[in-house]
Amino acid sequence: MAGNEPKSSSSLIMPGETTSACWSCGEMRAAHFCSACGKVQPPVPVDYFTFFDFPRKLNIDAGRLEREFYELSRKLHPDIYARGEGREQQWSLEQSSLLNDAYRTLKDPIKRTEYLLKLEGVELEEQSKAATEKARATGQVKKQVVPPDLLEEVFELNMQLEELKAQKKMGEDDPALIEEVGRQKLELEEKHDALLQELKGYWNEWDKLVDSGTDEDRHKVRDKMVDLVNRRNYIRNLVRDVNEVLEG
Amino acid sequence: MSADRIVGIDLGTTNSLVAYMQGERPVVIPGEDGANLVPSVIALDENDQIIVGNAARKYLIETPERSIYSVKRLMGRGVEDIQDELKLFPFRLAEDLRPGEVLRIKLGQQTFTPPEISAFILRQLKRNAERFFNGPVSKAVITVPAYFNDAQRQATKDAGRIAGLDVLRLVNEPTAASLAYGLDKRQNGIVAVYDLGGGTFDISILKLQDGIFEVIATNGDTHLGGDDIDNLLIRIALDDIRGDMGSDLSRNGEAVATIRKAVIEAKIALSSQPATRLNIELPGGRHYQREISREQFEQLIQPIIDRTVGPCKQALKDAGLKPEQINEVVLVGGSTRIPKVRSLVEGLFQRRPHTDLNPDEVVALGAAVQANILGGGSEITQNMLLLDVTPLSLGIEVAGGVTDKIILRNSTIPASATQYYTTQVDGQANVAIHVLQGERELAKDCRSLARFDLKGVPPMAAGMPRIEVKFLIDANGILHVSAREQRSGKEAEIEVQPSYGLTDEQVESMILDSFDYAEEDFRQRQLVEARNEAGTIMAALDKAKQSPAWGQLTSDEKKQIAKLVKALDQVKKEEDYGAIRKAIDALNQGTMRLAELMMDSAVSTALKGKTMDEADMGEAPEAGHPVAKADFK
Numbered sequence: 001m002a003g004n005e006p007k008s009s010s011s012l013i014m015p016g017e018t019t020s021a022c023w024s025c026g027e028m029r030a031a032h033f034c035s036a037c038g039k040v041q042p043p044v045p046v047d048y049f050t051f052f053d054f055p056r057k058l059n060i061d062a063g064r065l066e067r068e069f070y071e072l073s074r075k076l077h078p079d080i081y082a083r084g085e086g087r088e089q090q091w092s093l094e095q096s097s098l099l100n101d102a103y104r105t106l107k108d109p110i111k112r113t114e115y116l117l118k119l120e121g122v123e124l125e126e127q128s129k130a131a132t133e134k135a136r137a138t139g140q141v142k143k144q145v146v147p148p149d150l151l152e153e154v155f156e157l158n159m160q161l162e163e164l165k166a167q168k169k170m171g172e173d174d175p176a177l178i179e180e181v182g183r184q185k186l187e188l189e190e191k192h193d194a195l196l197q198e199l200k201g202y203w204n205e206w207d208k209l210v211d212s213g214t215d216e217d218r219h220k221v222r223d224k225m226v227d228l229v230n231r232r233n234y235i236r237n238l239v240r241d242v243n244e245v246l247e248g
Numbered sequence: 249m250s251a252d253r254i255v256g257i258d259l260g261t262t263n264s265l266v267a268y269m270q271g272e273r274p275v276v277i278p279g280e281d282g283a284n285l286v287p288s289v290i291a292l293d294e295n296d297q298i299i300v301g302n303a304a305r306k307y308l309i310e311t312p313e314r315s316i317y318s319v320k321r322l323m324g325r326g327v328e329d330i331q332d333e334l335k336l337f338p339f340r341l342a343e344d345l346r347p348g349e350v351l352r353i354k355l356g357q358q359t360f361t362p363p364e365i366s367a368f369i370l371r372q373l374k375r376n377a378e379r380f381f382n383g384p385v386s387k388a389v390i391t392v393p394a395y396f397n398d399a400q401r402q403a404t405k406d407a408g409r410i411a412g413l414d415v416l417r418l419v420n421e422p423t424a425a426s427l428a429y430g431l432d433k434r435q436n437g438i439v440a441v442y443d444l445g446g447g448t449f450d451i452s453i454l455k456l457q458d459g460i461f462e463v464i465a466t467n468g469d470t471h472l473g474g475d476d477i478d479n480l481l482i483r484i485a486l487d488d489i490r491g492d493m494g495s496d497l498s499r500n501g502e503a504v505a506t507i508r509k510a511v512i513e514a515k516i517a518l519s520s521q522p523a524t525r526l527n528i529e530l531p532g533g534r535h536y537q538r539e540i541s542r543e544q545f546e547q548l549i550q551p552i553i554d555r556t557v558g559p560c561k562q563a564l565k566d567a568g569l570k571p572e573q574i575n576e577v578v579l580v581g582g583s584t585r586i587p588k589v590r591s592l593v594e595g596l597f598q599r600r601p602h603t604d605l606n607p608d609e610v611v612a613l614g615a616a617v618q619a620n621i622l623g624g625g626s627e628i629t630q631n632m633l634l635l636d637v638t639p640l641s642l643g644i645e646v647a648g649g650v651t652d653k654i655i656l657r658n659s660t661i662p663a664s665a666t667q668y669y670t671t672q673v674d675g676q677a678n679v680a681i682h683v684l685q686g687e688r689e690l691a692k693d694c695r696s697l698a699r700f701d702l703k704g705v706p707p708m709a710a711g712m713p714r715i716e717v718k719f720l721i722d723a724n725g726i727l728h729v730s731a732r733e734q735r736s737g738k739e740a741e742i743e744v745q746p747s748y749g750l751t752d753e754q755v756e757s758m759i760l761d762s763f764d765y766a767e768e769d770f771r772q773r774q775l776v777e778a779r780n781e782a783g784t785i786m787a788a789l790d791k792a793k794q795s796p797a798w799g800q801l802t803s804d805e806k807k808q809i810a811k812l813v814k815a816l817d818q819v820k821k822e823e824d825y826g827a828i829r830k831a832i833d834a835l836n837q838g839t840m841r842l843a844e845l846m847m848d849s850a851v852s853t854a855l856k857g858k859t860m861d862e863a864d865m866g867e868a869p870e871a872g873h874p875v876a877k878a879d880f881k
Binding site for chain 2: 070073074077078079080082083093094096097098100101103104
């Protein structure tokens, strides 16, 4: 079948998996498809880095990731098993959805960082979910933890946004206020970019520590990244709010 | 091979087509009338027989209450979704329809659901393909608007099943078009497909790289297209007529259908000429006349075509691209023939759109390419792979009526998400889940896909169970749900009730009903084939009359043959398959000696006992030969 020619790709054989046999041909199998006959294999629950056989490092070569994604798609996509037996179709569906989910997460620098932090035991998402649920249960607006150094600024910006919203409702227009809010938005965007740069600095540190650091070192960097990601997300939401008011 | 014959179908709002891959190229399969496009029109004739396509069009005017067009607008929708449609289209709903029920449309005294009506169109396309291949066709790839939601996709799949087709894949229309384009061009780059059809608008942005067709973003409006332009022009004409002649014809089905036909012709004319004249004969013999310039037309339609701008900008934004980063813009759909639409696209993307492909056919051709890929591919398609996305975010209703998005729009499919649920009361056995599709914050503003209960949760204290629910969107863009209680390891039973879909039982019963039509299909096919064979043998006989063997027959023999030919010619025009068969056999018998004489003179011995059509060694018309002997079971 097209795209199924036996082609061994050693980078895809997972350590510890190489001894199990392919269900179809009995030969050596790789993580997701058999390296000998090319057939899709039953999915094994693995994290997204392992799925691509990448180390748990934060600097990823985007070009290589895309190439791997395309190559794996050619092996795993349901189109290739359209004429296959039922279980092959099911495995291909599960494997390719895992592939797509993994690619979507690793491709995006922030999602990738958040995902790694989650693997390292930080429950960013759970935290915010719990906060959301609590806010809803009590009927209050969800309180985000405002980074202390932003407190004053954010307070003022929120006041201005409220005023702008009220003016828009009345059909009024205050160019001076719009300009002021626009200026603050620019500042926030600069801050956002600076945070991203800082975060990338910690990526390099983290990647070094993966190979040769102590747990303690790694935890320090991890906690620093949690802080940066939270601040960055906070500012991103703020910029989104400003855009909504300005465009709305 | 023939068992694996897979066709590509474009089930359009206005026209439908079937195509397949002929060697290296996708080609459209014409109908019996030679036309590539089958109008998506269904009518009941005088004998309550279903008529599809061109032949059904005259009924739109003659008996509008027994005909229907643009049924695609109703696929996968509930009665509360289509209030706007009902004002503009002559859809007649069944009177006993309840809210939340699948729509049923009246056609004469009968009622049909939209998937059943679409199945009539699919069955006609299937019939056209079977006639073309001279053998059964049971597998298909069907295209849908990229912006179709889960219910609309499911309805399309149901229509395929009802028509007796195994739908191997639903492909998004703009993506299909990109396959046809890519097959042609074989170039890497970013392509935008702008698809404005009869009833739907889609914009898709793709990255083409070494045979991978990766959709980066898609957007659209499933209720925007040429129909809207027609309806606007109809309304203007009706207003004019009321003003000029004082008569309100808006409730006169025949008059509206006549006006509709005329404004569509005017719309088409204005794409190639600067002005046109509407001249409509109204019931009662009066005439409505009006001159329309292209300029006026363009002003009128501006608000409609402007509605495509928002989705295009959103798609670019979602793709993270600027217009100048698009390498090519491909136009799809009949409405992109309108010069004003072309200039709008040119302005949006700052480049001249690619118009080499036939906008009516390119989607069907792409579907044929995808059908070929699914069938195992050929040399030319073996490197091609489509990676499509889900057009709408998938969410779950959480406390406070808020949508919690779990799979974001423009995620490559298949895609999945896992959610964990628990109970709020001790010993609670069921957990209700409401699945939504859409981008809005509040559940009530999103499309309700399904409500279901996780049943059989083992009795535990409140908050103890940990129910893992997995949502998976497959390569057709259709959602699947599975659930498991993790603490007990027990698989929870799930009952999914699609909000506006047919249940499996309903589809099964419609398939059973459709056997009546399948029998009709079989009868039709036999008839067509017998007629073809009759034509072949008569043509062969005409040719034989030029040969010396003809002169060797006695005048009685010649008279007898003439009689048999006349008899065959007569029954050939009628609907009785058995009679045609009999007349063919009689003519074959009656020309046995002629055949022998011809062979004798040609090759001499050894070939005796052959019949007329076998003895004709010239090139017989392709259609005939042993077709009638083929066994259709």
